[in-house]
Structure formats: C-alpha cells, structure tokens
Amino acid sequence: MTPETVSFLINLLAAAVLLATPLLLAALGELVVEKSGVLNLGVEGMMLIGALFGYIAAYNLQTITCLEELIPGFCQKEERVFTTGDYLMALCSAAIAGALLAAVFGFLTQGLRANHVAVGLGLSILGAGLSNSLGSNFFGVNYTSVQVADHPEMFGQDLLVWFSLIMVPVIWYLLQRTRTGLVIRAVGENHDSAFALGYNVPRIRFYCILFGGAMAGLAGAFIVLVHVDWKEGVTVGKGWLALALILFGTWRPMRVLIGAYIFGLLWASELRLDNLFPNWQLEWKTILTTSPYIFTILVLVLISRNPRLIHQNAPGSLGKIFNPPS
Amino acid sequence: MLYLEPRRETTVWTSVRSIMLALVITTVISVLVMLAMSDRPADAIWQLLTFPWQGRRMEVQLGLVAQQAAYLATIAIGLSVGFRANVWNIGAEGQFALGSVGAYAGYLLLGSPESLWALPLILIAGMIGGCLWAMIPAVLRIKFNTNELLTSLMLVYVASHILTYLCIGPWKGDPKAGQAETYPLAKSVRPTDLISGTELHYGLIILLVAFLILAGFLLFTLLGYRLRVAQHTPRAERFAGFSPNNTIWLSFIVSGAMAGLAGAVYMTAETGKLIQAENYLENFGFAAIVIAFLGRLHPVGILLAALMISYINVGASYIQASLGVDDSIADLIEVVALFAFLGTAMLDQYRVRRSVARPRPVIQP
DSSP states (O other): OOHHHHHHHHHHHHHHHHHHHHHHHHHHHHHHHHHTTOOOTTHHHHHHHHHHHHHHHHHHHHEEOOOTTTSTTOOOOEEOOOOHHHHHHHHHHHHHHHHHHHHHHHIIIIISOOOHHHHHHHHHHHHHHHHHHHHHHHHOSSOOOOOOTTOOEETTEEHHHHHHHHHHHHHHHHHHHSHHHHHHHHHHHOHHHHHHTTOOHHHHHHHHHHHHHHHHHHHHHHIIIIISOOOTTTTTTHHHHHHHHHHHTTTOHHHHHHHHHHHHHHHHHHHHHHHHOTTSOHHHHHHHTTHHHHHHHHHHHHHHTSHHHHHHHSOTTTTOOOOOOO | OEEEEEOSOOOHHHHHHHHHHHHHHHHHHHHHHHHHHOSSHHHHHHHHHHGGGSSSOHHHHHHHHHHHHHHHHHHHHHHHHHHHTTOOOOOHHHHHHHHHHHHHHHHHHTTSOOSTTHHHHHHHHHHHHHHHHHHHHHHHHHHHOOOHHHHHHHHHHHHHHHHHHHHHTTTOOOTTSSSOBOOOOOTTTSOOBSSTTSSOBHHHHHHHHHHHHHHHHHHHSHHHHHHHHTTTOHHHHHHTTOOHHHHHHHHHHHHHHHHHHHHHHIIIIIISSOBOHHHHOOSHHHHHHHHHHHTTTOHHHHHHHHHHHHHHHHHHHHHHHHHOOOTTHHHHHHHHHHHHHHHHGGGGTEEEEEOSSOOOOOOOO
C-alpha cells in the first residue's frame, strides 16, 4: 500500500468515527427508552435542540461580549481560551436541553396518556422549528463560528467518542445484570404485570425518557462542537437513522455499536467519493447524497424480512398506551 | 394526588369539552409566547387575529388563507386514513414532491401541450407519481414487514434529492436563473385565477372537490366506516373480512394520491415549474401530519384545523411585516395546539379525580 492509500484510509476512519458517534449516542439513549416500552420518535428534535443549546453555551463561554454596562465606553470582544471545563459545561447544557424537551414528551405520553407516535412526531417538528427560530434569533445571519479547536481529546479522539463507547457495555450491564435493568425491561415487556407487581410504570418510563433526551442532546452537541458548525437542520436526519439503528441492532447495545460504525463508514466513504472522482457531475453527486437513506431502507428490509427476529427482541409493550386497571 | 378515572359513558359533549379545553390551553400558551417574543404584545395579538381587515384588501388575505388551507387539508385527509388504522405514512412531503415531478413528466410526455384540456391529464400524472412513491413503503411493509414509518420518512430525503437532481440535470431550464429550475409550463395550461389579484385559482377548487369526495367516502360508505373504526377495533376489522394488508394498501394509495394531487396542483398553479427542493418544498407534508391530528383524524375536524392553522400562518407573516415579530411564532402555536389537543384527548374517556390516598397495589409477602 502506498502512503497515500494509508493516509486516505486513516482519514476515512477518522471521518467514520465523527459520523458514527452521534448516531451511537442517540441510539443508546433511545434503546433504553424503547426497552421501557416507550416509542419516542422525537430523537431528531431533541438532537437539534441539544445541538443549538450546546453551541450557544460554547459561544457564550468562548467570547465575553460587551462590558459596556460595567464600564461605559469600554466594549471589547474578548477571546477566551476554551477550557475542558467550558466544554463540559456546553455538553451539560445540551443534555439538559434535550432532557427538558423529552420531559414534555414524557408528560404528555405518561401523564396524559397521549399517542406516542403523534407526540413524538410533534416533538421532532417542534425541535426543528424551535431550533431554527432560536438559532436565527441568536446568531443572526452572519456570525463568527465557534472555534472549539482545542476540545479535550484523549488518545487522539474527543472525550464524547470514548464516552459513547464506554456507554455500550455500561448500558448492556445495566439492562441485563442489574435490578434496575430488570425493572426497566419488565415495564417494557408487559406493563400490566409490572404494575401488578407494584412498580410505578409511568414514573419509571419517565426517567428513561429523560435519559434518552439527555443522550440525544449530547449527540446533537457532538455534531456542532466537534464535527460541523451550527446551521439549520444540522443533524440531517441522524435522529431518524438512530431509530433505524435500534431495529438494526434488534435492541442490543453491542449490535447497535456495530451498526453505528457501519453507517459511519458508509457515510464517510460517500463523502470521500467526491474527492476520488472530481470529474463527476454535480447532478450525480446529488443522487449520491441520498445513499445513507437508501442504505438505511435496504438494511431495514433485510432485518425485518425475518419477523421472528423482531418479535423475539422487541419489547412487548413498545408504543402501547398504559391504562392502569382501576 | 390526581388520578384518572374511566368515564362510564362517553358522549359528544365530553369531546366538545376537551376540544374547548385544548383551545383555551393553546390560547393561553400562545399569548405567553407572544409576550416573550414581541415588544408590543397587545398590538401583535390584535393584528394576528384581525389581519384580513388591516392594511391590504380583505379578499387577498383571506385568499392566502384559503390557498394554504386547501393544500394542508387535502394532504391531511389522505394521511388520516392511514393514521386511523395505525399505518404511519409520514412521508407525505416526498409524495408531494414526486406528485409535482409526475405532473411535470406528464406535461413533457404530452409534448408540452398548450390547451387547458391537458390539465386533467397532468394532474392525474401527478397523482400517479405520488401514488407510486407511496407504494414503495407499502410494498416493503407487506412483502418484508419493514417499518413503514421509517422507510416513508427516509424516502422524503430521497425524493427531495430527486427533485433537485431533475432541476440541475435532465430537465435543466434557464441557466441564467438564480436557482436550479426547469422551463416553465405554457401559460395556457395553468389553472386560471378565480378572482384577479388574489391567490385563488381553479386548482384550489379541484383540491376542494378531492377533499369532499374523500370525506364523503369516509363518512358515508361502509368501507369508509370500517377504516374509521379500524383504530379502535383492529380485531373486529379482521372479523369483518377486511385484511390488515388491504388496509395498508388502501392507506398508502389514498394518502399518496392526495399528496401527489396537491403537489401537481402546486406545480401547475403556484410555481409553474419545478425548482430545486430547498426553494420548492414548503413543508406542507409535515404540517399536514399536525393538521390530521389536530382534526382528530375526522374530515370536518381536519378542514377546521387546516383553516385555523393557515389563518395563524398568514397572520404571523403579516405581523412579521408590520411589527417585526418573527413568523416562526406560527410554528410554535401549531405545535402547542397539537400537544394541547393530544394531551386533552384522554379527557374523552377519563375524568380527573383527586384522591386522598392513591389506589396502589401492594405485594403480599
């Protein structure tokens, strides 16, 4: 292999990690939510809100704007060094924003027993609309992008990359080997039996929904802080891909991880094809951009061809409204 | 603590009451949002509610409302067929786009006609386009048991790229235009205006007729009745000899055709040509999902919801121009209304009771 090929492959892998990590984070959060029997289709909306708030927090922490109120006539945009603490603050605000949006979903579906699919779709529309309007209000048309050049890295990768990888065994262990996980799975498998055993089904589900929202918020923050700058609809459907990933992984964290990295690699190679074939016409590149979505459809078809695979793994009460017997 | 107690009987009155409550909640939250977003909230609310009587001619403003409501209601009633039967086609945006593409393809296939008689054929071509695009998730669902919700949504992204591809590739029009677009349709093929100076045209009449036909079918025929009760009694539906697969086919055909028709009318009447996706698609397909749920999946409700949301949308763009209030407030009101309606729907079947000690099962040792 020539040195060019090697460096090309390394670049490809690095890009794949960048694309796979948000997918993995969002999918792991949603995995826990679905294991508790809730179908939250608002992942895309929560990611967008998380992305926006993470970005705003980073923006505010990075630049101290006008001090005019304190000292008249003194106005200066001071560039601050962006420290690890600031980065963690931005991540926290993204997670909280995602969880708050998820709380709306939890209140409506668990408190008021509304249809999961309808509220989830509404949440996605709300997240997109809210992030667009707040984003354009906050940043205006022209703004200088946040330079999170020195976001904290460990072993050459961003902290969140390692966090997402560690969360895979953690969530597996939590769900399969602890009492908490057993309760979550029981609530998701059969909410009537779990209720009869004395578990507060809506409350357990609500906590899971909050966790899912926080993870989706982190996923959004990763996109804007590490990968690309904020713009409208910056997640380009990654929230929906995360939902597809859970089906692909048949509700198992390890398979979700594998799926996320396969998606990341494919997406990265699609982006690299531009560089490989510079002579290609623009119109063909447009068609090529659809390949992640077409690939998702193909994968879904392959996975769901075997109905037993889905039926054996899907939580029994997934997406059903819980009406406690009274 | 509060808990929900099932109602012994549900009447129309309980539904009306919960709808009124939802409207009140929507109003209160909208006013709060307006207070946060505007410097002169009282003016903003007043102008939002009475914009047709302010400034420009009334029929122009109301024409804008009717125009938007026609597209939204047409797509939403198609979607409601599937939503009632738990068939989740959320890709109406893509079917709308492919409806436009189908209509333009029909126009080209007819050899760029200049007579108004070609218009029905062009619209039918659009319906077929939307229908075929909706067939993809339907076939995948029936043959491979694939989740139709995710596939139909993924196809929206594909459809918008197909639209852009056609505009910069095979059907590329005037290269001097600021955006990628095709050559426009002959003026004589496009639906003419009903009242000059307004946005009203014959295409909207076609949409209204399509809406009424489907509404009549849902309300007054046996098949429509079966589709409407499918949500509550999937088992009874099966005993009545109507297979779930037929429901899926029918849902996707109807919703795809309606979205395709809306796309075809939009292409022929509003733009007169195809434009690259970012400048062409106005999220009618996604807003229609909200409309369908706001109307509680009932034809009459959908029509009222479409009118209400369009009124707020047009009003919001009016106050953006006059008072500088960001028109995204319309989107917020729309989603607040959706959540209020979904959240109060359970009051149809339950009443909220206060309990001293909440009934809670106890595990016996």
